[in-house]
Amino acid sequence: MIAYYDPFSDKHRKKIRRFRSGDDLVDGFINEEAGELHDLCAARTRLYFDTEDNLVGYFTLMPTTIKLSEQTRIQWELGTRRIIHPALHILYFGIHEEYKLRGYGRHMMRDIIHMARNFAVDIGCRCLVLEVKRDNNDAIAFYEKMEFVTIEEDEPYNKMALRIAPYTVEELELME
Ligand SMILES: CC(C)(COP(=O)(O)OP(=O)(O)OC[C@H]1O[C@@H](n2cnc3c(N)ncnc32)[C@H](O)[C@@H]1OP(=O)(O)O)[C@@H](O)C(=O)NCCC(=O)NCCS
Numbered sequence: 821m822i823a824y825y826d827p828f829s830d831k832h833r834k835k836i837r838r839f840r841s842g843d844d845l846v847d848g849f850i851n852e853e854a855g856e857l858h859d860l861c862a863a864r865t866r867l868y869f870d871t872e873d874n875l876v877g878y879f880t881l882m883p884t885t886i887k888l889s890e891q892t893r894i895q896w897e898l899g900t901r902r903i904i905h906p907a908l909h910i911l912y913f914g915i916h917e918e919y920k921l922r923g924y925g926r927h928m929m930r931d932i933i934h935m936a937r938n939f940a941v942d943i944g945c946r947c948l949v950l951e952v953k954r955d956n957n958d959a960i961a962f963y964e965k966m967e968f969v970t971i972e973e974d975e976p977y978n979k980m981a982l983r984i985a986p987y988t989v990e991e992l993e994l995m996e
Contacts (some may be wrong), residue, residue, distance in 0.1 A: 821871055828858040828865035828878075835875040836867075837979050841914035843956070849912050850878055857882075863911050868928055876924050877915040879932060883939075884909040886949055886981070892971055895984050898946065905946035906980070908936045912957075913950070934984050936984045937992050946985045951977040 826832065826937070838852055857863040863882040870876050886907045888898070898905070909969070910932060915925050932948060939945035952959050953976055963980050972979035987995070 822868050822876070822924060823871040823873075825866050825868045825931075827911070828854050828867060830855070832867055832875065837874055839914075840917050841877075841918050843914060843959075846912055850914070851878070854878075854880055854912070865912075866931075870919070870924075870925065874919070875916060876919040877912075877928055879880070879928055880882040880908060880912040881932065881935070882909050882911055883907075886947070887969070888946075890972035896947075896983050899986060905985075906939075906944045907949045908932070908939060908945055908948050908984075910948060910950040917932050925962055926966070933984070936982070937987075937995060940984050940987070941989050946983070948984065950981075951979055951980060954978050957977065 834939050839847060839850055854863075854865045857880070858865045863880050865878055865880040867875055868877045885902050885904050888896070888905055890903070893900075893903070911926070913925070915928075936945050938946050948968070948972075950963070952963065954973075955976075960978075960980075962978055966982065968980040968982045970978050971981045
């Protein structure tokens with residue numbers, strides 16, 4: 821069970837060094853880049869711990885804008901002709917190998933969605949976006965379970981998104 825989360829911090833350095841998600845990019849980022857970006861407020865990283873104080877996972881978020889195709893805009897009933905939309909970018913997301921398939925990823929994603937809905941109310945946010953390697957079938961299966969859809973197919977990354985809008989501000993506030 822997740823007990824608490826903490827912002828990225830050097831006090832967790834030992835646990836961060838032992839973090840293994842099975843994806844080299846995810847493991848490399850948390851060790852080499854996350855701290856600097858976090859300190860600069862260029863991207864923020866949150867670490868999740870279980871009741872025994874094990875580091876079970878982390879994610880890194882940054883604000884972004886995305887261009888949605890006319891077709892996606894219409895499919896998503898976004899109701900404005902603008903093609904550039906505010907979004908929240910999930911830059912990295914990983915669960916330690918020992919703790920996979922126990923619902924931790926879902927728990928963390930729920931927190932991100934909650935955050936994105938608050939952004940939508942306060943500053944505007946149309947969707948969550950992320951890039952995933954086309955051959956990362958585990959992550960794709962997970963994101964699809966979380967109701968993300970592929971909005972752009974490219975090599976070697978696909979872009980996936982989860983719609984946060986078109987809920988109105990009133991509807992989003994009621995969802996809390
Ligand atoms: C992808 C990842 C984040 C999933 O985290 P997790 O904690 O194992 O996922 P959860 O246990 O919360 O699973 C949530 C749902 O996704 C499904 N799911 C998770 N991993 C899956 C997989 N490999 N294959 C199929 N479905 C999967 C689960 O079955 C579950 O569905 P359910 O609730 O209907 O049973 C984790 O495997 C991981 O960290 N992978 C390595 C790092 C990585 O690739 N990150 C993404 C980079 S873009």
